[in-house]
Amino acid sequence: MAISGMTGFGRAEGALAGWSWAAEARSVNGRNLEVRFRGPPGFEGLERAAREGAQGRFQRGQVTVGVQARRAEGGVAVRINFEQLERYLAAGEAYVGAGRAAPPNLDGLLALRGVVEAEDAIQDPDALAELEAAMAASIGAALDGLLSARREEGASLLPVLMGQLDRIAELTAQARDTAAGQPAAIKARFEARLKELAGEAASEERIVQEAAAMAVKADVREELDRLAGHVDAARALLSGDGAVGRRLDFLTQEFMREANTLCSKSALGALTATGLDLKATIEQFREQVQNVE
Structure with a gap:
């Protein structure tokens, strides 16, 4: 059983060639x-590494990846971009x-964007590629940490979800037992009402015919069979691997549809009460499913 949640955090640090950095990855629920990525200037390839890394590990959720990097003191040279400065002067002349x-x-001139440049950009392409690869590896490690955290959340969610499915199955069985008394209750209620209106003129044959027709409309066996089938399907999804949140979310809609129909067809107070308990449990199940990838 390996379902995953969608909330978690991962962090990794690294250092190379006078640079040090920290990569963080976090996520919350999402359909x-x-x-999303935020990284240091001059390392444009890191965004691709973050996106591909997240897409290779996750299927749902809002994932935010950030990298903060700095160069050791004394290793940063500063130069003035005179061409940019002349452009500003010409524009304002x-x-x-x-x-x-x-x-x-x-x-004021030195504070303008692009006038003062920190020459911390690595001039050697091979050195830049090596440094960027090291930072990308830290992004991968942070994403792995996030993946572990999401799996831990999934492990904690699993017994909760299974317990709620057990409760839905228990209530479905209870509803089936209670619903067996509906035909007799419908017949007795109809007979009393008809005799109240027609007196002794009400025939037993008519009572039986009308009560049978009403009992057919109030038959909830089909809804209960579908509820039981949905429970089996949900258990199978939770016992498998991969992202099952979308399919579980769809199943909760089907659960609620059957529970609503059960309540609308109920002719017994006890069956209605069970149906309401079912709806409450299904809603609790739905809320937890929103956390499953």
Whole structure:
């Protein structure tokens, strides 16, 4: 049995060539797989590694992957991008000349985006590839940690879900026993009502015919058979491998459909009460299923 949840967290750290970093992966419930990434500039290949890594491990959930990286002090050189600076000056020259803007100062110019650049980008392509590969490996390790956490959640969910299915099966059997008394109850109720209206003119034959027709409409054996079948199908899904959350979610809808029909056909207070207990248990089951991948 290896169902997985959709909530968890994983983290991995690494260091190479004067760089250190930490990769984190976390996820929450989601109908589909959605991957979000945030990483350091200059390492564009990491987003692909994060997306492919998440897609290879998960099928559902909102997965967020982040990498924070820094270079050791003294290892970062700074340069001024004079071409970018000249572009800013040219763009503002007309406004300054027309008196619509104050002349720029050095602090303001240096604060503009792209003027001051940290030369921490690795010039050697092979060194950059090696560093990026090491960071990607940490992303994979963080995703593995997330996968383990989600499987642990699945392991804790499994006995809860199985217990709720056992309760649904128990209530279905109880409903079947109670429903066996519906035809007699319908006949007695109809006979009393008919005699109240027609007196002794009410014939036994008519009472039997009308009560039989009403009993057919109130027959819930089909609904109970389907409920039992849905319980077996849900147990089979939970006993298998892979992402079964979508199919379980569909089954909960079918569970509720049958329970609603059972209540609407009920002619006995005890059967209605059992049907309401079924609906409450199915709703609890549905809430837990939302956590299953």
